[in-house]
Amino acid sequence: xxxxxxxxxxxxxxxxxxxxxxxxxxxxxxxxxxxxxxxxxxxxxxxxxxxxxxxxxxxxxxxxxxxxxxxxxxxxxxxxxxxxxxxxxxxxxxxxxxxxxxxxxxxxxx
Amino acid sequence: xxxxxxxxxxxxxxxxxxxxxxxxxxxxxxxxxxxxxxxxxxxxxxxxxxxxxxxxxxxxxxxxxxxxxxxxxxxxxxxxxxxxxxxxxxxxxxxxxxxxxxxxxxxxxxxxxxxxxxxxxxxxxxxxxxxxxxxxxxxxxxxxxxxxxxxxxxxxxxxxxxxxxxxxxxxxxxxxxxxxxxxxxxxxxxxxxxxxxxxxxxxxxxxxxxxxxxxxxxxxxxxxxxxxxxxxxxxxxxxxxxxxxxxxxxxxxxxxxxxxxxxxxxxxxxxxxxxxxxxxxxxxxxxxxxxxxxxxxxxxxxxxxxxxxxxxxxxxxxxxxxxxxxxxxxxxxxxxxxxxxxxxxxxxxxxxxxxxxxxxxxxxxxxxxxxxxxxxxxxxxxxxxxxxxxxxxxxxxxxxxxxxxxxxxxxxxxxxxxxxxxxxxxxxxxxxxxxxxxxxxxxxxxxxxxxxxxxxxxxxxxxxxxxxxxxxxxxxxxxxxxxxxxxxxxxxxxxxxxxxxxxxxxxxxxxxxxxxxxxxxxxxxxxxxxxxxxxxxxxxxxxxxxxxxxxxxxxxxxxxxxxxxxxxxxxxxxxxxxxxxxxxxxxxxxxxxxxxxxxxxxxxxxxxxxxxxxxxxxxxxxxxxxxxxxxxxxxxxxxxxxxxxxxxxxxxxxxxxxxxxxxxxxxxxxxxxxxxxxxxxxxxxxxxxxxxxxxxxxxxxxxxxxxxxxxxxxxxxxxxxxxxxxxxxxxxxxxxxxxxxxxxxxxxxxxxxxxxxxxxxxxxxx
Numbered sequence: 118x119x120x121x122x123x124x125x126x127x128x129x130x131x132x133x134x135x136x137x138x139x140x141x142x143x144x145x146x147x148x149x150x151x152x153x154x155x156x157x158x159x160x161x162x163x164x165x166x167x168x169x170x171x172x173x174x175x176x177x178x179x180x181x182x183x184x185x186x187x188x189x190x191x192x193x194x195x196x197x198x199x200x201x202x203x204x205x206x207x208x209x210x211x212x213x214x215x216x217x218x219x220x221x222x223x224x225x226x227x
Numbered sequence: 228x229x230x231x232x233x234x235x236x237x238x239x240x241x242x243x244x245x246x247x248x249x250x251x252x253x254x255x256x257x258x259x260x261x262x263x264x265x266x267x268x269x270x271x272x273x274x275x276x277x278x279x280x281x282x283x284x285x286x287x288x289x290x291x292x293x294x295x296x297x298x299x300x301x302x303x304x305x306x307x308x309x310x311x312x313x314x315x316x317x318x319x320x321x322x323x324x325x326x327x328x329x330x331x332x333x334x335x336x337x338x339x340x341x342x343x344x345x346x347x348x349x350x351x352x353x354x355x356x357x358x359x360x361x362x363x364x365x366x367x368x369x370x371x372x373x374x375x376x377x378x379x380x381x382x383x384x385x386x387x388x389x390x391x392x393x394x395x396x397x398x399x400x401x402x403x404x405x406x407x408x409x410x411x412x413x414x415x416x417x418x419x420x421x422x423x424x425x426x427x428x429x430x431x432x433x434x435x436x437x438x439x440x441x442x443x444x445x446x447x448x449x450x451x452x453x454x455x456x457x458x459x460x461x462x463x464x465x466x467x468x469x470x471x472x473x474x475x476x477x478x479x480x481x482x483x484x485x486x487x488x489x490x491x492x493x494x495x496x497x498x499x500x501x502x503x504x505x506x507x508x509x510x511x512x513x514x515x516x517x518x519x520x521x522x523x524x525x526x527x528x529x530x531x532x533x534x535x536x537x538x539x540x541x542x543x544x545x546x547x548x549x550x551x552x553x554x555x556x557x558x559x560x561x562x563x564x565x566x567x568x569x570x571x572x573x574x575x576x577x578x579x580x581x582x583x584x585x586x587x588x589x590x591x592x593x594x595x596x597x598x599x600x601x602x603x604x605x606x607x608x609x610x611x612x613x614x615x616x617x618x619x620x621x622x623x624x625x626x627x628x629x630x631x632x633x634x635x636x637x638x639x640x641x642x643x644x645x646x647x648x649x650x651x652x653x654x655x656x657x658x659x660x661x662x663x664x665x666x667x668x669x670x671x672x673x674x675x676x677x678x679x680x681x682x683x684x685x686x687x688x689x690x691x692x693x694x695x696x697x698x699x700x701x702x703x704x705x706x707x708x709x710x711x712x713x714x715x716x717x718x719x720x721x722x723x724x725x726x727x728x729x730x731x732x733x734x735x736x737x738x739x740x741x742x743x744x745x746x747x748x749x750x751x752x753x754x755x756x757x758x759x760x761x762x763x764x765x766x767x768x769x770x771x772x773x774x775x776x777x778x779x780x781x782x783x784x785x786x787x788x789x790x791x792x793x794x795x796x797x798x799x800x801x802x803x804x805x806x807x808x809x810x811x812x813x814x815x816x817x818x819x820x821x822x823x824x825x826x827x828x829x830x831x832x833x834x835x836x837x838x839x840x841x842x843x844x845x846x847x848x849x850x851x852x853x854x855x856x857x858x859x860x861x862x863x864x865x866x867x868x869x870x871x872x873x874x875x876x877x878x879x880x881x882x883x884x885x886x887x888x889x890x891x892x893x894x895x896x897x898x899x900x901x902x903x904x905x906x907x908x909x910x911x912x913x914x915x916x917x918x919x920x921x922x923x924x925x926x927x928x929x930x931x932x933x934x935x936x937x938x939x940x941x942x943x944x945x946x947x948x949x950x951x952x953x954x955x956x957x958x959x960x961x962x963x964x965x966x967x968x969x970x971x972x973x974x975x976x977x978x979x980x981x982x983x984x985x986x987x988x989x990x991x992x993x
Contacts, residue, residue, distance in 0.1 A: 128450050130437050130468055132870050137292040137882050141276060147885040159471050159927050168471035195279050196290045198437075198447040 127220040131170035135193035174227035251733030257873035262721035262733035307710035319949025352377035356667030376617035381636030383669035386969035386976025392566040402817030404594035404727030410448035413798030424587035427549035434557025443723025475542035482980030483532035488572020490528030494543035502581025512826020551587035566975025625973025627833035646683035664692035671875035672939035699955035712744035859982035879943035893935040917962030
């Protein structure tokens with residue numbers, strides 16, 4: 118079954134727990150990454166501040182296939198301080214996007 | 228889940244040859260007592276990984292990068308793994324000699340006894356740092372090992388500018404431990420508990436808790452509550468991420484918190500938005516407070532503090548008229564000369580809106596702690612006549628600090644003056660000769676004017692420190708260093724908010740043995756038994772100690788706690804109605820008047836004004852003459868945290884340093900353009916007290932008149948020997964900070980406000 122990563126980046130605070138968790142899980146060096154957090158802003162749009170963090174998985178990310186097979190949560194999802202990362206089966210993606218419709222949401226399939 | 232392992236400890240399970248040790252984090256490495264829940268994975272006696280514990284009621288599996296990278300700390304090549312001594316004349320040189328623990332203890336005993344016999348025990352003092360596990364035990368070292376009155380919570384810090392000011396104000400105004408956001412932290416089901424109500428607004432004042440999780444508050448609880456509908460108000464010179472996601476952001480000039488607070492109160496009072504019932508029944512001095520804040524119109528507040536009147540009025544209305552709302556205050560309130568007035572305003576806002584001790588408001592408890600009484604008893608062991616030798620300002624300043632402190636010690640400014648010989652002609656004066664550093668690296672963090680502290684401490688005959696890494700302070704000043712165990716290597720207890728508003732006790736369990744190192748508590752007990760067996764005779768083992776103290780205070784013992792990992796306290800709202808806040812069991816608050824004190828007789832008795840007022844910071848664009856302001860045209864603030872480091876710690880941890888490799892001075896792009904500064908340029912920040920150099924980061928997080936300077940930087944990768952000392956004086960924000968520009972109480976110093984200039988330079992050494 119294919120899975121995807123949904124990020125509710127309305128709440129991503131850029132804590133980078135996903136970055137370090139992934140590096141530990143995959144044994145990556147500090148020059149490599151399985152997740153990287155991009156910062157956008159702060160800038161004003163229409164008089165209001167826009168400041169987002171968006172974690173982006175690299176090809177080193179397999180959505181923690183081994184952990185999921187063992188019934189465990191992917192490590193970035195477990196450690197995410199804002200609880201804004203979810204790994205879900207692909208067929209559930211549109212429902213989750215609809216649930217989070219008021220937020221800022223993105224979906225990755227690395 | 229795995230099987231229970233062969234050792235049959237209830238907190239260890241085994242899976243595929245890996246032991247999973249369930250524990251709650253504190254320190255070392257540095258951290259505050261949030262007590263995050265985790266499983267430390269151990270294979271062949273070595274930590275291989277750390278995973279969050281989903282059943283922990285507060286953190287629920289979540290961990291920040293510092294705990295995730297714990298293995299890099301424990302097995303770091305620079306970890307101290309043996310006691311080391313060095314000849315006094317070799318201070319500053321990497322000329323350490325490894326010795327055994329017995330030799331280290333023998334040397335320490337010989338030195339302490341020598342100083343006691345030749346000069347009196349008062350010539351020894353201890354220094355401690357912020358918020359670590361050692362804060363539970365460090366205050367006992369001075370009296371109960373060395374019989375010196377110059378111990379307790381003494382910080383190498385101007386104005387005790389962290390926590391002490393707020394804790395003391397709360398003691399007197401509220402008669403309780405520190406106030407905290409109601410994040411349902413006392414309830415096992417947390418936000419689902421029917422007693423909890425979601426706050427409508429969370430006001431975050433002088434704090435960025437998402438990245439600092441201070442004192443025992445899990446910062447991302449704010450995100451949990453935002454997801455449940457709460458809106459945010461921030462009061463901060465910086466636009467933080469939380470600020471950008473706020474309904475209202477009051478972007479004040481650093482150091483003008485009291486003016487903003489009075490303006491906020493004035494809106495609430497003049498528009499009649501306060502909780503009449505609570506004010507009438509439970510507050511004292513409302514009329515006097517109203518009079519004091521009346522001149523503080525939004526326009527006047529703007530003139531002084533730069534805060535947009537629309538934001539001020541909007542925030543005050545939103546906060547007061549949306550019950551329940553909650554608020555939290557940060558170290559910024561301690562880090563101005565007016566810490567007392569800022570804290571008074573904050574407490575008054577929360578009180579007159581009726582948000583104290585209500586669901587979805589602000590939690591308070593009596594200040595209690597599992598070892599509170601023990602710590603008090605052990606500190607009360609000075610022999611006759613020693614207490615009178617406690618160092619206080621001989622000119623009579625800082626009486627509140629010296630007689631009424633929530634965290635007693637030697638006032639930091641007084642201590643530096645004393646070390647520098649300023650009081651030599653006073654009859655009370657005697658030279659200090661020995662210092663014991665417990666959880667502090669003052670040259671990198673805390674010490675205002677670190678080069679002055681460095682020079683003053685050099686005169687001491689003997690300095691000992693305990694730490695997990697070599698630091699600039701140890702390299703520069705110490706004669707003996709004791710290696711500490713990390714929280715993965717010893718048993719302990721985690722007490723959020725240091726017992727002053729404690730929602731649980733957590734079990735810290737040994738995951739891996741490290742016989743080369745000891746904990747702060749082990750060293751205390753070992754040396755206590757050697758030096759003062761008459762008061763340590765009853766102490767058996769650390770396990771027994773934890774067990775006895777837990778049972779005395781909570782009715783459960785260490786085994787039950789280890790089995791459950793976390794045991795939460797229950798919470799009762801509106802304790803002021805039921806007599807649960809006062810020692811005599813009467814309704815009301817544990818204050819002089821029995822009410823929340825908007826007017827304080829205690830402050831009046833300690834030379835302060837009873838109601839808030841505003842005074843310009845000593846070094847501001849308003850208080851300084853035009854020629855000085857021309858030279859230093861910008862205002863600075865300091866100390867914003869990045870999640871990858873706890874103050875001066877973690878700088879040598881590869882995964883963490885990679886997240887934030889350089890010290891950054893934050894500059895508005897328009898300001899940077901004016902000074903010809905581009906992103907990544909080296910920028911020297913100058914004040915009339917010193918300079919430091921950091922890398923430019925251009926962002927709208929600060930306005931055009933303000934820059935933000937990071938604190939606590941040193942460079943473990945650089946040459947450690949003097950004079951470089953790991954580059955500790957190069958990027959050090961504390962070079963900028965004046966000595967002794969503090970409040971009349973002895974509390975509050977301008978670590979976060981002052982005036983400066985910025986100049987592009989070629990390297991960090993310029």
